[in-house]
Amino acid sequence: MAGHSKWANIKHKKAKTDEKRGKEFTKVAKEISIAARTGGGDPDANSNLRLAIQKAKTINMPNDNITRAIKKGTGELDSEVLEEIVYEGYAPGGVAIMLEIATDKRTRTAPEIRHLFSKNDGNLGETGCVSWMFNRSGVLVVNKETLNIDNEELMLQAIELGAEDVKEENEALEIVTMPEQFLSVKESLENYGIQFEAADIEMVPENSIEINEVSTAQKILKLIEALEDHDDVQNVYANFTLPDEIVEKL
Structure with a gap:
């Protein structure tokens, strides 16, 4: 758990300054659709859907978008079938990375994610290599x-x-x-x-690696940002902490 807030704070500050509303809407819409598909379209009876709708409202997603995403999940509207996958790998410094993916074409997503890892000094690993x-x-x-x-x-x-x-x-x-x-x-x-x-x-x-080199921190954040920008990546998790003096230099 250590250091989670520091990365969360960096991420949330970045989210406030970047204009990525469209991507945010797409990711949350996928989450709503998946929740509605697996647990039904009634948020009162589906806690995952209720949480996804709360997220949508937090980013000011229009109600029409929310309703449309629910109907796609329940099958009332035609849409692609989304598959949920977890990918695991390593960032620079030996940092463990977990990705939650929602894709309509695994054969497209897998090589693209592998390329992002290798391009940014990371490695896509086998299932189970870091999830423990x-x-x-x-x-x-x-x-x-x-x-x-x-x-x-x-x-x-x-x-x-x-x-x-x-x-x-x-x-x-x-x-x-x-x-x-x-x-x-x-x-x-x-x-x-x-x-x-x-x-x-x-x-x-459960435990985190403290990163004490600015160059390594920059590489880790660059990889995470590249992964977060991918349309099929819903969430990125990592086990590193950044001391305040490193954060100030980023």
Whole structure:
């Protein structure tokens, strides 16, 4: 879990400055469609769909887009059949990478992802080569400056509501839950007026590698950004931390 917030903060700051709204819409629409296909089109009865819709609203996706994505998933509208795949590999510095993919053509996606790894000093590995280093967890990131209650009070509330752990990372508090408890903890805290900078179910590394060279950090971030920009990549997870003095030099 260590260092997750620092990478998340870099990623979210980047997201605020880059104009990638179209790609964001596409990725979330795929997530909505897959959730609707596997669990039905009613968000009240499908927690994965409810979470995907919440993400869509966070990025201001129009309601028509959300409805269309749900109908594609339930089969009410024709669409390509999306296959979910997990790819695993390594970035520079021995950093483990996990990718969640949603593609309509595996034979196109696999060589493209392999090319992105090799082009950016990484290696696409075999299934299972790094997945054992990660656990699926719910992660809620709160900016301390936005809190309307004391830090310790929030920590106690989160634990009472079912959170597994609360970690303090400089300007942020990171609440970790079991995937099954994620939405109930999130929605309960929102009822207390808590706002989240990030909220998702993620593959969280058990341990992380600290990167202390600017050049290596730059290579890792370049690879991750290239992977995130690929249309079939839904999520990228990695097990590295960046000390503050390295972040300042990036």
